[in-house]
Amino acid sequence: MGTNHVFVASGTGWTATWGWLLGVKDVDSVDAVQCSFAASWAQQAPFILLLITAILVAAAVTFYLRYQQRASLARRITLGVLRGCLLALLFVTLADPVLQITKTAAAPPLVYLLFDGTDSMNIADASKKSAGGSVSEVEGRRRIDFVRALLARKRDNPLLALAREKDYRLEAYLFEGENAGRLRRLTLGGSGEREVDPAELVAPQQFTTTGRVTAIGAALEQLGEQVGATRLGGVVMVSDYSQNSGPAPVGDGAAPAKRLGAPIYAVGVGATEAINLSLNVQPPPRLKKEKNATVVIKLSQSGLEGGTVRVKLFAKPLTDEIGQTEDAGERGEMVGEETVRIESDAHFVNVNFRPEEAGRWELTAEVDPVDGEIVEEDNRASRKVTVIDDHLRLLFVEEEPSWEWRFVKEVFHRDPDVGLAGFRTFLASADISVRNTNDLFVPTLAMDRNTFFKQDVIILGDVPRSLLTETFCERVREFVSRFGGGLIVLAGPRHGPGQLAGTPLEDMLPVTLDPTATIRDQREFRLALTEEGRAVDFMRLGEKEDDVENEKAWRNLGELPWYFPVASTHSQARILAVHPADTLADGRSPQPLIATRPYGSSGGEVVYIGFNETWRLRRKYGERYYRQFWSQLIHRLGLAHALGAEKRFVPRADREQYRPGEKVTLTIEAYDEDFTPITGEDMLESRLEVDVVYPQSGGEIAKTRTLDASLLKPGVFEARFAVERPGRYRLRVRDPITKAVKEDTFEVTDLSPERRQPVRNAELQRQLALATGGKAYELEEFDQLVKDLHLPREQETTTRLSPLWATPLWFILAIGLLLSEWLTRKLSNLA
Numbered sequence: 001m002g003t004n005h006v007f008v009a010s011g012t013g014w015t016a017t018w019g020w021l022l023g024v025k026d027v028d029s030v031d032a033v034q035c036s037f038a039a040s041w042a043q044q045a046p047f048i049l050l051l052i053t054a055i056l057v058a059a060a061v062t063f064y065l066r067y068q069q070r071a072s073l074a075r076r077i078t079l080g081v082l083r084g085c086l087l088a089l090l091f092v093t094l095a096d097p098v099l100q101i102t103k104t105a106a107a108p109p110l111v112y113l114l115f116d117g118t119d120s121m122n123i124a125d126a127s128k129k130s131a132g133g134s135v136s137e138v139e140g141r142r143r144i145d146f147v148r149a150l151l152a153r154k155r156d157n158p159l160l161a162l163a164r165e166k167d168y169r170l171e172a173y174l175f176e177g178e179n180a181g182r183l184r185r186l187t188l189g190g191s192g193e194r195e196v197d198p199a200e201l202v203a204p205q206q207f208t209t210t211g212r213v214t215a216i217g218a219a220l221e222q223l224g225e226q227v228g229a230t231r232l233g234g235v236v237m238v239s240d241y242s243q244n245s246g247p248a249p250v251g252d253g254a255a256p257a258k259r260l261g262a263p264i265y266a267v268g269v270g271a272t273e274a275i276n277l278s279l280n281v282q283p284p285p286r287l288k289k290e291k292n293a294t295v296v297i298k299l300s301q302s303g304l305e306g307g308t309v310r311v312k313l314f315a316k317p318l319t320d321e322i323g324q325t326e327d328a329g330e331r332g333e334m335v336g337e338e339t340v341r342i343e344s345d346a347h348f349v350n351v352n353f354r355p356e357e358a359g360r361w362e363l364t365a366e367v368d369p370v371d372g373e374i375v376e377e378d379n380r381a382s383r384k385v386t387v388i389d390d391h392l393r394l395l396f397v398e399e400e401p402s403w404e405w406r407f408v409k410e411v412f413h414r415d416p417d418v419g420l421a422g423f424r425t426f427l428a429s430a431d432i433s434v435r436n437t438n439d440l441f442v443p444t445l446a447m448d449r450n451t452f453f454k455q456d457v458i459i460l461g462d463v464p465r466s467l468l469t470e471t472f473c474e475r476v477r478e479f480v481s482r483f484g485g486g487l488i489v490l491a492g493p494r495h496g497p498g499q500l501a502g503t504p505l506e507d508m509l510p511v512t513l514d515p516t517a518t519i520r521d522q523r524e525f526r527l528a529l530t531e532e533g534r535a536v537d538f539m540r541l542g543e544k545e546d547d548v549e550n551e552k553a554w555r556n557l558g559e560l561p562w563y564f565p566v567a568s569t570h571s572q573a574r575i576l577a578v579h580p581a582d583t584l585a586d587g588r589s590p591q592p593l594i595a596t597r598p599y600g601s602s603g604g605e606v607v608y609i610g611f612n613e614t615w616r617l618r619r620k621y622g623e624r625y626y627r628q629f630w631s632q633l634i635h636r637l638g639l640a641h642a643l644g645a646e647k648r649f650v651p652r653a654d655r656e657q658y659r660p661g662e663k664v665t666l667t668i669e670a671y672d673e674d675f676t677p678i679t680g681e682d683m684l685e686s687r688l689e690v691d692v693v694y695p696q697s698g699g700e701i702a703k704t705r706t707l708d709a710s711l712l713k714p715g716v717f718e719a720r721f722a723v724e725r726p727g728r729y730r731l732r733v734r735d736p737i738t739k740a741v742k743e744d745t746f747e748v749t750d751l752s753p754e755r756r757q758p759v760r761n762a763e764l765q766r767q768l769a770l771a772t773g774g775k776a777y778e779l780e781e782f783d784q785l786v787k788d789l790h791l792p793r794e795q796e797t798t799t800r801l802s803p804l805w806a807t808p809l810w811f812i813l814a815i816g817l818l819l820s821e822w823l824t825r826k827l828s829n830l831a
Helices: 012-021 040-044 046-067 073-094 143-151 158-165 216-227 403-413 432-437 449-453 470-481 531-535 547-555 614-618 624-638 644-648 762-772 779-788 808-827
Strands: 029-037 097-107 110-116 169-175 183-186 232-239 264-268 276-282 286-288 293-302 308-317 333-341 346-353 359-367 380-388 394-398 423-427 457-460 486-490 574-583 590-599 604-609 649-653 663-670 687-693 704-713 716-722 727-734 741-748 775-778 794-803
Touching (some): 143 158, 143 779, 158 169, 158 779, 264 779, 276 359, 276 380, 333 346, 394 403, 449 470, 531 574, 644 649, 762 775, 775 779
Parallel strands (some): 110 169, 110 232, 232 264, 264 775, 394 423, 457 486
Antiparallel strands (some): 169 183, 293 346, 590 604
């Protein structure tokens, strides 16, 4: 059967009438109506429907003409038509007529209620205004309790006001922080579409605070994906805004809060000021035996300006003997202390530490609690470090001696962490007899795997393509990606990094090469540091922790005569220094001169330097800044992982700290003497035994549990297990090749990341509201928020399907036909 389209003019009276007749509510205009039949037989043979309806009308007219002789002919025909239409209407109902109605209406605004369901909402502030607005001492009541009390209020409930008085569509969600900001939809309760039952919303079984991190940015990202094309009126967020995980919610135009496209009304919970101290230990990644090292202790505070505290650092070597008694409360020997006068939110305390023996050490920083402190668990912090009795191994690959090659060699020959035994070079222009007899040189780049992978950092200078054999390039890639090695690529004026194009090394760089590019030496220029470059450790030069000396040191580089241009930068690149004027092909981004990027899953890093003129740092101050730059760079790349042959068998937990109930993943990277991945064929069984030494207290003997680490893939074994008891755990695995025992440690602590920032982040709350056109409120101002919230109703065009027989129009037709027939019969004396 064909379809009909009805277009209705937009007029208040007619629109309301048409909407009511077609069963449509809250409509501004009915744009189109399309009728069809849902019954399959009517769709397949519409002519049968027409035929039967015609037969029914003809039969009714025939009946009245033949058997109802008392009325006039006109009235009998009218009665027959009325009866036939009624029968036809009933028959058409069997075909299930359906209306497809396109309407335009002003839809009520959609408002998302976003509640903080993380552990920081369990913090009990010292005092708090009640949800009703009065100030009272409520020590012991948690932040979430105030939120529940407000939302479950019997009188003047803000949720009911939003749903009923404001006529807003509400949806409620809890962000819990798992998986970087997981949202969980909350049941609003109520029997109708727009009904809300506050008591059901805040019921303890669904209104929980079990999230372990606050990831507001990730929650807003997920919220934006969920909204899709739906018009979102606004977001009411209730939180303490203690962002500690995931992407930043505010920032540039691409920040999650901006992309959401709706105002955020940020309601704050929790005290904005509180007394609290927390510590974080930041030692170097590796320490050398009998060499002084600086351990940085970060002291964060709130509410203690003008006071003084005493920070202490303790150090203790970790025993390798399973079963040896070890007091978990013993901090070891105090190696330094300092009295700090509190003048800012964060202080950095430098403590000198000189380990006297190699192995694993535990460094513990402590500060005494102060009166009125909210959380005392973060007044102590520990970190495990490895003290090495070994040297860094550098391999400098160059075609012929350059100034950079000469000065780097001199620097590291005198470096105690490298020395004469650690610096080696392959110089292609050197006489073969010199390369074979002089310990400084390696005779060939085609060295055995054992020798090659014992290197810690490789510097690749200005070399021709002929030296970059497939074997060498593949080994360099494996060295960085699998063993966490460091690679420095120095651009030279003779060959340039374009020689790497088409080799396996090309994809490792933080820049994209242009194989046809040549050096640019038309005018001299001064290197410009980026903001990120000023913050990177090896780019900070000088003794003082300020930008003044750092800028002076880099100005000492003077004007550079040339550099090597590139096509673009990699998405993972960190650009540390750029050309002051020249740009990439996009015409906006400056040409990078120093850039770095991570590569592989083992902590490897690749650094690109677009010139080999850093020796000019020696211009006024001798080796002072030059030595510092290269030493810091090499130590960053080389000391971030196990050294030399230690890279061959490395057990490591996936994190340094866990909470009770979490799972630990232990990964063991295992290679033989030639650094070939160990497989099950190399051992009696495709597994390794792992001894897990549990924490102990008092004088008890350490309890040990033995687990199997199964072969995950060649060279990688894995074991997983859950931890419950707080304390320090030790993992011990025996190397199947050397039979030596290797160890890693981790901590299980009850201290949640949520408790490290016990005060509300009022600044983030303000920024969220300001960046989105919303407004910030206190929890006790929620009633004012409801009054201030005036969201416009959006014109919304929707299409809906509904059965025609269920509309008032169908009912009126049926009743009208019945009444018309009855009235006509009455007038004709046939009733």
